[in-house]
Amino acid sequence: MRLNVTVNGEAKQADDVWEGESLLYVLRERLGLPGSKNACEQGECGSCTVYLDDVPACSCLVAAGQAEGREVRTVEGLADGERLDPVQQSFVDAGAVQCGFCTPGLVVAAHDLLNRVPDPSDEEIREALAGNLCRCTGYEKILDAVRMASTR
Amino acid sequence: MDFLRPQNLAEALALKAERPDAVPIAGGTDVMVELNFDHRRPAALLDLNRVGELAGWSASDAGVRLGACVPYTRVIAELGDRLPGLAMAARTVGSPQIRNRGTVGGNLGAASPAGDTHPVLLVTGARIEAASTRGTRLIPADEFYVGVKRNALADDELITAVHLPASEGAQQFSKVGTRNAMVIAVCSFALAIENYQVRAAIGSAAPTPRRVPEAEEFLAGELPWGSPLPDSLKRRFGELVAAAARPIDDVRGTAAYRKHALSVLARRTLGWAWQDILGRDSACA
Numbered sequence: 001m002r003l004n005v006t007v008n009g010e011a012k013q014a015d016d017v018w019e020g021e022s023l024l025y026v027l028r029e030r031l032g033l034p035g036s037k038n039a040c041e042q043g044e045c046g047s048c049t050v051y052l053d054d055v056p057a058c059s060c061l062v063a064a065g066q067a068e069g070r071e072v073r074t075v076e077g078l079a080d081g082e083r084l085d086p087v088q089q090s091f092v093d094a095g096a097v098q099c100g101f102c103t104p105g106l107v108v109a110a111h112d113l114l115n116r117v118p119d120p121s122d123e124e125i126r127e128a129l130a131g132n133l134c135r136c137t138g139y140e141k142i143l144d145a146v147r148m149a150s151t152r
Numbered sequence: 153m154d155f156l157r158p159q160n161l162a163e164a165l166a167l168k169a170e171r172p173d174a175v176p177i178a179g180g181t182d183v184m185v186e187l188n189f190d191h192r193r194p195a196a197l198l199d200l201n202r203v204g205e206l207a208g209w210s211a212s213d214a215g216v217r218l219g220a221c222v223p224y225t226r227v228i229a230e231l232g233d234r235l236p237g238l239a240m241a242a243r244t245v246g247s248p249q250i251r252n253r254g255t256v257g258g259n260l261g262a263a264s265p266a267g268d269t270h271p272v273l274l275v276t277g278a279r280i281e282a283a284s285t286r287g288t289r290l291i292p293a294d295e296f297y298v299g300v301k302r303n304a305l306a307d308d309e310l311i312t313a314v315h316l317p318a319s320e321g322a323q324q325f326s327k328v329g330t331r332n333a334m335v336i337a338v339c340s341f342a343l344a345i346e347n348y349q350v351r352a353a354i355g356s357a358a359p360t361p362r363r364v365p366e367a368e369e370f371l372a373g374e375l376p377w378g379s380p381l382p383d384s385l386k387r388r389f390g391e392l393v394a395a396a397a398r399p400i401d402d403v404r405g406t407a408a409y410r411k412h413a414l415s416v417l418a419r420r421t422l423g424w425a426w427q428d429i430l431g432r433d434s435a436c437a
């Protein structure tokens with residue numbers, strides 16, 4: 001199929017898309033947006049989290065055919081040009097990144113949390129990030145980053 | 153593989169009649185895993201995301217009609233007061249991302265013995281609305297689960313909604329897993345107490361989710377209305393629940409552990425439900 005999807009505000013087209021491939025595959029392999037990461041392919045790790053029509057979802061669990069005509073916002077769409085989103089800047093400033101593989105998904109999940117709950121409690125942060133696995137940091141610096149972003 | 157994209161319910165039912173081999177997909181949280189890992193290559197996918205009739209809920213004096221494609225996040229945010237047991241189970245599903253996409257209709261379609269909402273649907277007397285071009289029928293939850301990952305739907309039917317009766321009773325749900333998020337239940341348990349009736353059901357502890365009639369009858373006959381529960385009663389209830397389970401050993405746990413954990417879940421949820429009921433009595437007095 002020819003897939004029409006709006007990504008980070010821009011209308012995009014991809015040809016010869018198999019409807020059963022994942023939105024994640026479309027983003028990474030067909031549209032050249034490798035920010036969303038491919039790890040578990042079963043919704044366990046959250047590293048492929050994107051906004052689908054403003055709702056965070058694991059893009060590995062969205063069929064390409066289901067994305068037709070919809071709006072996607074990836075981690076690449078959070079910054080304003082060269083200026084990082086406060087969540088991204090806070091991850092940098094707090095040192096919340098080690099290998100970095102989980103970071104894009106965590107940034108999108110944290111971004112959504114702060115949109116909904118500007119001043120979250122620690123419990124709310126933990127719950128909001130429960131679907132994102134990090135195998136390096138032990139999460140403390142990530143929690144620091146989200147707390148920091150909530151003040152910015 | 154064909155990808156069928158109906159725009160409304162009539163189209164969806166016509167397509168399902170024409171292509172009974174089409175696999176419905178809504179949130180994709182089960183179906184896409186099977187596709188990603190080449191465990192399944194259906195001849196066709198039937199995308200239900202655009203079928204507006206499936207995406208809402210309505211309430212009447214009789215209860216709630218929950219559209220098959222309402223995601224768990226909305227069940228929690230919008231129906232926690234009307235459907236407390238279902239909302240409790242919904243909160244334990246996956247992660248925020250999964251709850252944003254996954255649906256009760258999908259849980260029913262997959263009919264996994266470990267599905268989180270099944271025990272609650274069994275104890276709340278839910279009925280599953282199944283539709284086809286031949287018409288619509290309501291299937292009691294008790295008759296819906298017919299085998300491991302098999303349900304009572306005909307090939308041309310789609311799950312369109314779940315009907316949950318209005319309830320003033322106490323409802324509880326609990327499940328066991330290795331952490332709070334992203335857990336496929338090792339075992340799960342739901343309990344509803346209303347009008348001197350008891351309903352209890354187990355998940356992930358038999359080939360299908362199922363009620364536990366002996367434990368229900370025992371408890372209904374012994375509950376000391378208006379008084380605290382004796383520990384012996386809670387323990388006996390737990391034993392009867394465990395005795396009704398037919399679990400297997402698998403990667404998530406052993407049969408023996410599942411039986412033990414079920415007896416604990418039964419005891420605890422009974423304690424919570426009873427506290428709830430006693431609290432209401434004293435609030436009315």
